[in-house]
Amino acid sequence: MFSLRTSFRYAFSRTRGQRTTSIMILVGIAVGLVALLVISSVMNGLQTAQMDQLRNLESFDLIVKSDKLDGEELSGIPGVDMAFGFLETNVLVVDKTSGISSSARMRAYDGNVLSSSRMSESLYLLNGDSMPTYGIYMSYTMMRKLNLKDSDDMKITFLKPGKTATIVPYTSDYRVEGYYSSRMSEFSSSTLFMDFDSLAGIIGTEDSRIGVYVDGNQSKVIRLIQEKDPDAVIITWQEYNKALYSALMLEKTLMYVFLAFMFLIICVNLKNSTRRLLVNKQKEGAMLRALGCSRAKVNFIFLTQGMIVCLLGEILGIVVGKIVIANLQGILGLVDRIVTLFTGRATVLTQVPFNAAVGNGEIAIVCLFVFALSLLFTAIGCRRIYRNEIMEVILHASY
Amino acid sequence: MHPIELQSITKRFKAAEKGEEEITILQDLSLNVIQGQSTAIIGRSGSGKSTLLHIAGGLDSPSEGKVFCSGIDFATLDDRKRSELRNLHIGFIFQANLLLEDFTALENVMAPALISGKKAKDCRERAVSLLRRLGLEDRMNHVPGKLSGGEKQRVAICRALMNEPEVILADEPTGALDEENATDVENLLLDLVKEEGRSLLLVTHNQEFAFKCDNVYLLKNRTLNLEKSLS
Numbered sequence: 001m002f003s004l005r006t007s008f009r010y011a012f013s014r015t016r017g018q019r020t021t022s023i024m025i026l027v028g029i030a031v032g033l034v035a036l037l038v039i040s041s042v043m044n045g046l047q048t049a050q051m052d053q054l055r056n057l058e059s060f061d062l063i064v065k066s067d068k069l070d071g072e073e074l075s076g077i078p079g080v081d082m083a084f085g086f087l088e089t090n091v092l093v094v095d096k097t098s099g100i101s102s103s104a105r106m107r108a109y110d111g112n113v114l115s116s117s118r119m120s121e122s123l124y125l126l127n128g129d130s131m132p133t134y135g136i137y138m139s140y141t142m143m144r145k146l147n148l149k150d151s152d153d154m155k156i157t158f159l160k161p162g163k164t165a166t167i168v169p170y171t172s173d174y175r176v177e178g179y180y181s182s183r184m185s186e187f188s189s190s191t192l193f194m195d196f197d198s199l200a201g202i203i204g205t206e207d208s209r210i211g212v213y214v215d216g217n218q219s220k221v222i223r224l225i226q227e228k229d230p231d232a233v234i235i236t237w238q239e240y241n242k243a244l245y246s247a248l249m250l251e252k253t254l255m256y257v258f259l260a261f262m263f264l265i266i267c268v269n270l271k272n273s274t275r276r277l278l279v280n281k282q283k284e285g286a287m288l289r290a291l292g293c294s295r296a297k298v299n300f301i302f303l304t305q306g307m308i309v310c311l312l313g314e315i316l317g318i319v320v321g322k323i324v325i326a327n328l329q330g331i332l333g334l335v336d337r338i339v340t341l342f343t344g345r346a347t348v349l350t351q352v353p354f355n356a357a358v359g360n361g362e363i364a365i366v367c368l369f370v371f372a373l374s375l376l377f378t379a380i381g382c383r384r385i386y387r388n389e390i391m392e393v394i395l396h397a398s399y
Numbered sequence: 400m401h402p403i404e405l406q407s408i409t410k411r412f413k414a415a416e417k418g419e420e421e422i423t424i425l426q427d428l429s430l431n432v433i434q435g436q437s438t439a440i441i442g443r444s445g446s447g448k449s450t451l452l453h454i455a456g457g458l459d460s461p462s463e464g465k466v467f468c469s470g471i472d473f474a475t476l477d478d479r480k481r482s483e484l485r486n487l488h489i490g491f492i493f494q495a496n497l498l499l500e501d502f503t504a505l506e507n508v509m510a511p512a513l514i515s516g517k518k519a520k521d522c523r524e525r526a527v528s529l530l531r532r533l534g535l536e537d538r539m540n541h542v543p544g545k546l547s548g549g550e551k552q553r554v555a556i557c558r559a560l561m562n563e564p565e566v567i568l569a570d571e572p573t574g575a576l577d578e579e580n581a582t583d584v585e586n587l588l589l590d591l592v593k594e595e596g597r598s599l600l601l602v603t604h605n606q607e608f609a610f611k612c613d614n615v616y617l618l619k620n621r622t623l624n625l626e627k628s629l630s
Contacts (some may be wrong), residue, residue: 001513002510002513002514006499006502007514009499009501010501013500013501014501015500015501026424154432154474264499283497284497284499286497287493287497287498287499288499288514289458289482290456290458290485290493290497291485291486291510291511291514291558292482292485292486292487292490292511292514292515292562293480293482293486293493294478294479294481295478296478296479296485297482308457347472
């Protein structure tokens, strides 16, 4: 207890500016931690939202290619929320009035999928029924891209299997039957929907696949599908979006590495502060030995003072970080108002379109890392105490 | 059994530069600090008085010879045990009072007891009583920076007595004080040591102070010569 009390007093000693230095290091650690936690929470939120969108719209949880199974059969497997056949092909869309063209992806679902809860979390039908029946469902993004208006007709060219050639172009006129929007701009700007039977009539059902939404254990569902059809090709959403997933992970890792440099700088200050404290307090260290503290106890006192600064910095950082994360929207709104006040222009920071959150495990790892780094640098700062015979200080002081 | 017993102590220091010979500062020197008596060692600066005191307190090791504290050979103990022995059996007073700057006078006095693991509540009473006896009741909650030199040295005396050690080792305790304060501290130290029934091993330049002690030795030419003896 005496050692801890002495460490605390030394960490915030009023002599020779030690208190100011320690408070600055403490605040530095806290600010670093707040930055790390807030950035991490925003990235987590972004990643989760992005992945949810991908799983709901782009790749589902699983995509199954099977000659034996259909959506209805897979729906019966325990752990499967929903399964449906779908077709997908590349098309060329031309607005007949303006002549503007764009390549796109035509999708068709076998069933009333667009109104399912998973799909409707990410895709909003703005006009039209739950499924297209005679025409095309198109996003507003794409309509703007093609300069299409409500009444405009368009030409769509498909590539379908030919009698003599492998594939041949097939063009037909269509009208916009309904509009949708989604949070994934890449999806909205490239995807059209049409009736499953109509698309099957053009390109056939050979390339038909089954989209599966899973509400149980994904690995277990995969195993059950493989039991039903060992030849089925199953692609998970992670495999399907591997490139993006890896990019997000890389981005996060790099962010951690860069922020780790900030802690490195703070810890160098901690080392210097410990070294200065040791020089200032070496007579007291020797006195503590004379009073009955063992060498290990004196070492512990000097080492612990650095750890106290680090721990207090971490606690402050976690508390402030959590408060900032919980009030991120409000803080960004405030920043926006301030920026608008000075520049007269609204920023794009007004809203974060997802929930920023950071897990306790992540906080624990970050804190452990900072603690370990602080311990290392404080120990480096304490090297003098290990190298020198501290009692000589008293001997010289006595002469 | 004496509180401190030095047997045939020799202390050599390594040469500062290569090629130079080792310096022998103490040569085959023996001394017993007798229970309840005060012993002073006088000698010129650099004669090895402080070194002898540090060896007696287990702060330094002799090159040859043995040091016993309450009958226990320091050389047989590891650092932790040696520190415990020092904490419970020896009180130190140094010329540069070396108080803990970030602790109040009261906390400084309580330090040896807290180091030995006693609870703050239990040792507070004795620390307050010691400070009162030395007229520091109004200065108990002041940090050393707010105390005068004489007050600091009185706090150091209280601290040395806190754990009721068998022996007090004092290294020039009045060396940094003016004459008036020095006399006060000398008298206080000797009176307290007598009242508490402790032994005192004092190292000083001050002959007047030294000869107030029961036994006086002169450290000259690396050995001790008895100048005055109570017996």
